[in-house]
Every structure is written in structure tokens, then in C-alpha cells.
Amino acid sequence: MPGTPTVVNDVMTRRVVALRTGAAFKDIVRTMQEWHVSALPVLDDGGHVVGVVSEADLLPKQEYSEGEVVRYGRAQHLAEVRKADAVTAGELMTAPAVAVTPDATLACAARAMARRRVKRLPVVAADGTLLGIVSRSDLLKVFLRDDPAIAEDVRREVVERLFGDAEAIRTEVRDGVVTLTGHVRDTALIPLAARLARAVAGVVDVHCALSGRPRHPDLDPDLPDPQRSAPA
Template sequence: MNGTPTVVNDVMTHRVVALRTGAAFKDIVRTMQEWRVSALPVLDDGGRVVGVVSEADLLPKEEYSGEGDVSRCGQVQHLAEVRKADAVTAGELMSAPAVTVTPDATLARAARVMARRRVKRLPVVGPDGTLQGIVSRFDLLKVFLRDDSDIAEDVRCEVVARLFGAHAEAIRIEVRDGVVTLVGRVRETALIPLLARLVRGVAGVVDVQCALSGPPRYPDLDPDLPDPQWSARG
């Protein structure tokens, strides 16, 4: 699948703005506004990602600025927020350790990390922890912008041809808005569920409609062939 986005490095933003641990509060807000981002990675002197400052880390400064919130400051569940309200540098404000991902991570893995950790973007780090880029939720969705014709080509060459070899031409592949429809008759009906699963893994595939069946059955000539009514839905 040459040219097909399959790993984080294929879709991430390589030009990234980052903070040093000593960055001041106002400079952080100013940088977020200038770059139109809601979170920024924080680096140590060696360029390694040590944390992330998000808008949520900055809001306690405003939340606890009024007298009406003084009574809440003694509540245990709010102590962390109170500490953030007193923080003035990126090192004090950041959430650490940072949730990161590597450039060679699959898009599926990056999506799982975002979902489980409830973050909108992930710093991308190299083996030594240095910042390589940023990947966002939208970056992961870019794969679904692929042309239907490109998806169909990948399905045929990378999946159908490899599974069915010389008999691949018996399968008709149609793709519309990322939904792949497979129609035809195949002799190796046991491979149909595997085919549907592999097609779902092709970059940009939204859904798979599998309407494949076995070859016509001639009881007198081919007693071992499956019934032609058998089919599988993917």
C-alpha cells in the first residue's frame, strides 16, 4: 500500500511549537492564541517531552481568582486545581508524565490512546523521548478522505489478489464513500470471513458489505462443493 497513511508518521504535524519548563503563564496563553492550539508539549533542556500544558491546566487561575471560591480551596478534591491556580510556569502547570506516541505507531493504536486517556492530541516522540511532531484527532481521520478508486485498488491488490490468486478476478469490488462491496462467487468459501476482516483493515475503509457465495453446485459432478445459497456478511 505505497503512499497509504498507515502509521502516525504519515499523518502527524512535523512542525510543532513547544514550551520550555520555565515558560511564563502569559507567554503560554499568548502562544496558544498565536498558534490556535489548545495544548502544548513541554520540553526539558535536552528536547525531551516531560509534560503537556492544556487549556484545562490554565483555567484554575481564573476559576479560583474570585472570593466566592475561597471556601472550596480546603476541599481535598480541589487541592490539585488550587496548586495549578498558584502556578506561574509551564513546569508547574503541566500535566506529567506526558501521554505520547511513537512515529511508527499504527493509527488505530494512536486512536485508542486518545480515547482511553481522553486527550485530543498526542506529542510524537522518538526512541530518546525527543519531540518529533504532534498528532491530533483530525490527523487520524484524514485517512477517510482517500479516493474510492485508491481504496478499491488497495483492496484488489493487497487483499483479494493475495488471498485468491488467479481466481481474484471472480470478485467484483465496488467502493462508494469508503464503503466496500464485494460481489461474486469463490471456491474457497472458508476464506470469506477472513477476506471481510482484512478489507476492513485497509486504510480509509468505512464499512464492508460482503455478498460473496460459493460456486454453482452440480450434485452429480461436484458432490463436495458447498451449496450456492451459502453466503457471508461482513
């Protein structure tokens, strides 16, 4: 993981249980209980992901019991009522499935989960075959990186690339929070340094205390004098 972009492939779970479209209702519930998951991908005969069955898809069976169907049989509830009558994964599943590819960034996967309000996403190959599952907890694994590894990445990927001399800038990391201190020649690069540091895998926050180098008129005649007032 150090030194490389962190993508779904780095954190996804590769051992995955999945359903066929013909899986029976009770088998779906039993599988969720045994694997301690709240959703399962559904595959066609070719192993392609065609949908996902979640606990939310199963609940209408309980919610719309026989005595409740008439009461809730209005247009806005018809989809739920139909799921209450469903008995197989193909009938119950939400389709098409929201999925990601293994090269998707963690930020992309997190946005997809947030927008679709799901807790996990199937990870699929270019042809739609199932490769794994990425969950919310998987996305958080990156924050388990230790501070020295994060500091080394910030020095190499941010400080050295932008400013060249890593020794002139102090990089400290504590509990994932990066602090950059020191003087740089080009102050226009300071905001970029903060943004790039924040993007390093495992960084929780960035405190950027970088500033311009003190001016020495005899040695740095090209640097502006911060003590000189601006002309009126």
C-alpha cells in the same frame, strides 16, 4: 500510503511549537492563541517531552480566583488550587505526557486519545525527543483517500492474497464503503476477507456479498451440493 500500513508517521504534523519548563503563564496563553491550539508539549533542556500544558491546566487560574480559594480549598480540589497558583509550564503541565511513537498505528493513537480524553498527542522518538504532533483531525486524514485507490488496495491486499483470482470477485468502493461480490471456492475465508478489507486505509464500511461457487457435479465433484438436504 497505498499498499502500506497507515501509521502515525504518515499523518502527523511535523512543524510543532513547544514550551520549555520555564515558560511564563501569559506566554503560554499567547502561544496557544497565535497557533490556534488547545495544548502544547513541554520540553526539558535536552528536547525530551516531559509533559503537556492544555487549556484545562490553565483554567484554574480563572476558576479559583482569590476570593474562591477558601471556598474550594477542600481535599478533592487541592490539585486545581495548586495549579491556580502556578506561573510556569513546569508547574502547570500534566506529567508524564501521553505520547506515541511514529510507528504506532492510527488505531493505537485513537485509543490513547479516547482513553485519556485528549485531542492531540506528542509524537516522540525512542529517546523521548519530540518529532511531531498527531491530532484528531490528523487521524481522520486517511478517510480522504479516493475510492479508486482504496479499491486497488482491497483487490491487491485482500482479494488476490486470499482467493488468487481477483477477476472472479467484483470490488466496488463508493464514498469509502467497500462492496465485495462474487463466488469463492473456500467460504471459510469470507469473514476474514471482510475483516481485512475493513482494515485497509480509508475504508469506512464493508458490505460482503461473497458466496460459495455454484456446484457443477461433473466438473466439481469435491464441492458440496447445497441443494441436497442434510441426512436426518
